[in-house]
Amino acid sequence: MEKMNIVFLLFPNLTQLDFTGPLQVLSRLPGAQVSLAAKTMEPVPTDAVLTLNPTHDFQSCPGADLLCVPGGFGIDDAMQDEETIAFVRRQAEGARYVSSVCTGAFILGAAGLLQGKKATTHWAYHDELKRVGAEPVKARVVRDGNLFTGGGVTAGIDFAFTLMAEIAGEEHARAIQLGLEYDPAPPFDAGVPDKASPGVLESQRERYAPRVAAFREALGCALKQS
């Protein structure tokens, strides 16, 4: 069986489900060898209590066949970190597939990898994709050539099954889907702005507003650097 080197980028304050959702699915790709790459080997804090232990630092990490970049509020710093961006650029060059979930798209963007590409990200950040030269597409999973981007957080699971079907075929994806019992049944139908009540949408826009403002500034700095 051909080896499939999958590299996940870890950085402080990522949203853990952006990473753990795709990890659960993609680690079941045939021949999967998964590396969790961070700047150092220290445990990486996430947004949700959990800390993540890298398997490799940027120097020791093998070359990716599939590069996966999660998002989270930590992107503000990660986008501006030259070592992180250099690692992503280097890994993307040799990869068969380059991918992101949620606001991880902006780390790809800061590395210049979204220029002229169709892409998606978390709904609260969607318009900002233009600033990294991407063509924003409102969809849960967007493919443009060898680039796969997923929407916010939980979209990473749909994203991972889409990638799996592309890489290993639909039959394999369906088998893993059954193993992971992925037959979602949310108790409410309220997961995107179009389906949210006006009150909930406004409260979430308010919650995100200062975060998006900080992000805008961080992205400006990141783009000046590159």
Next chain:
Amino acid sequence: MEKMNIVFLLFPNLTQLDFTGPLQVLSRLPGAQVSLAAKTMEPVPTDAVLTLNPTHDFQSCPGADLLCVPGGFGIDDAMQDEETIAFVRRQAEGARYVSSVCTGAFILGAAGLLQGKKATTHWAYHDELKRVGAEPVKARVVRDGNLFTGGGVTAGIDFAFTLMAEIAGEEHARAIQLGLEYDPAPPFDAGVPDKASPGVLESQRERYAPRVAAFREALGCALKQS
């Protein structure tokens, strides 16, 4: 704001998404204080590369308002581990809510907590629920009083939103759902046996058969002990 102590049980070779899905949602409960409790403070291996760092051992862990037990192939050993079962029993006694995802139900079962209760688990293990005195219900999330059980792996996300609505109200659950963009759109409709093709179902039943056989034996030993 009232404090909500959430305790997740960690044990070797759990299925990481059984835990990380609910963690992502439930860590956004109002007043959430999350403890990740394991037998020792050593990193806990999972089924999917990732190792998990506990925040507490069984001795130092605070009492749970909400106890969450994930599943995975590691339950074969965890169900037979007296310290683990004693911890679960002790925590469940004082908890407002007791819960499991996937085959985590059998850890609750081995602790005697499913006697006479409606419950669910991963489809491949569903019939075994009778052996721990439960009434198996084929549903993605099952509630019986203060007991909430979720189906296989990804059901943990639907389970967590159901619990969140119960604890913090529907409006809060809907707001967090929007934040996590939980508007699932699997590329295939194949996540449960009823929807799987005969070929895929057979291959997965074959894959699970030796696992289920080992589990049956382990459960027998666990029940003899208790």
